[in-house]
Amino acid sequence: MVREQYATTTEGTTIERPENKYVYKIGIYGWRKRCLYLFVLLLLIILLVNFGLTIWILKVMWFSPTGMGHLRVTNDGLRLEGESEFLFPLYVKEIRSRVDSSLLLQSTQNVTVNARNSEGNVTGRLKVGPKMVEVQSQQFQIKSKEGKPLFTVDEEEAVVGTGRLRVTGPEGAIFEHSVETPLVRADPFQELRLESPTRSLSMDAPKGVHIKAHAGKIEALSQMDITFHSSDGMLVLDAETVRLPKLVQGTQGPASSSQRLYEICVCPDGKLYLSVAGVDTTCHENSHICL
Ligand SMILES: *[C@@H]1O[C@H](CO)[C@@H](O)[C@H](O)[C@H]1NC(C)=O
Ligand SMILES: *[C@@H]1O[C@H](CO)[C@@H](O)[C@H](O)[C@H]1NC(C)=O
Numbered sequence: 001m002v003r004e005q006y007a008t009t010t011e012g013t014t015i016e017r018p019e020n021k022y023v024y025k026i027g028i029y030g031w032r033k034r035c036l037y038l039f040v041l042l043l044l045i046i047l048l049v050n051f052g053l054t055i056w057i058l059k060v061m062w063f064s065p066t067g068m069g070h071l072r073v074t075n076d077g078l079r080l081e082g083e084s085e086f087l088f089p090l091y092v093k094e095i096r097s098r099v100d101s102s103l104l105l106q107s108t109q110n111v112t113v114n115a116r117n118s119e120g121n122v123t124g125r126l127k128v129g130p131k132m133v134e135v136q137s138q139q140f141q142i143k144s145k146e147g148k149p150l151f152t153v154d155e156e157e158a159v160v161g162t163g164r165l166r167v168t169g170p171e172g173a174i175f176e177h178s179v180e181t182p183l184v185r186a187d188p189f190q191e192l193r194l195e196s197p198t199r200s201l202s203m204d205a206p207k208g209v210h211i212k213a214h215a216g217k218i219e220a221l222s223q224m225d226i227t228f229h230s231s232d233g234m235l236v237l238d239a240e241t242v243r244l245p246k247l248v249q250g251t252q253g254p255a256s257s258s259q260r261l262y263e264i265c266v267c268p269d270g271k272l273y274l275s276v277a278g279v280d281t282t283c284h285e286n287s288h289i290c291l
Pocket of ligand 1: 109110127129134
C-alpha cells in the first residue's frame, strides 16, 4: 500500500526529474486514507457492539463465577436449581430423589417404564395411565420384605401367598368353574350357607358324608320324597324316641280274606321287622329274625 518513489540515478548522468520533490514521501493519502479511517471506525463499532453483546449475554444468561443462572458447577458435578425442561430423550444412569424428599414421576398422559433386551425389544412394561395401570410381562410378582412371594401371576395361574385372602365386596367372589379347597369355613360367629338358589345342590363323597350338629338340630325339608337308600348297610335311627306323628291310621273296611296285614315288631336291639297279623300278636312267632 505504501507508495515509494525512488530517484533513479544512473552513473554519469544527472537527470533532474520533476517528481523529485516527492522523493521519500511515505504515507496514505486521499480516498485510501479515508477508507482506512472508515475501516478503523467500523472495527471500533463492531468491537463496541461485540462487547455490549457479550455483556448482555452474560447478564441474560446470569453468568457467575460458579456457573450460569440456576446451573452451578460444583466439585461433584452440576447442580441445577429450578425447573428444567428436556424436549428430547435424557440419558442417565440412575435417577434418585434427594435425601430429604420423595421422587415423583408425573404426566398428564401415560407414564411408561420399559425394560428392553439387547436387541432393543421390550421385554417388560409398566404403564400408569389415567384410566388404568398396565403391566406387561411374563410374570408379575409382589414379594414381602423377606422375599416371600405374596402375589404371583403368570399365564398358568395366579397365586396369592398371603396368610388370608379377603374379599370384602358385597357380591363376594365369583368363580366360573370349580373351587378346590379342603375346608370351607365361616368367619367366627358368622353363619355358613351353601346355596344354589335355582338349581340343585349335590354332595358327593365316596368315602362318606358326615353331617354333625353338636349343639343343635338337623332338619331336612323337602316338598317331595325323602329317600334314604343303602345298598349294603342298614338304616339306624339311634334315639330314645322315634316318632311318626302323621302316620295314617287304618280304618275298618270290608275285610277280604286275600288282604294280608302285617304288624311291625321291634327286636331288643331296635331292629324292626314285619309279622303277619293274626288275631293276637304274632311277633313272637317270627322273632327268630332278631337272633
Ligand atoms: C395410554 O395408554 C393406553 C393403554 O395402553 C393407550 O390406550 C393410550 O393410547 C395411551 N395414551 C397415550 C396418549 O399414549
Ligand atoms: C424384536 O422385535 C422385532 C419386531 O417385532 C422382531 O422381528 C424380532 O424378531 C424381535 N427380536 C427378538 C430377539 O425377539
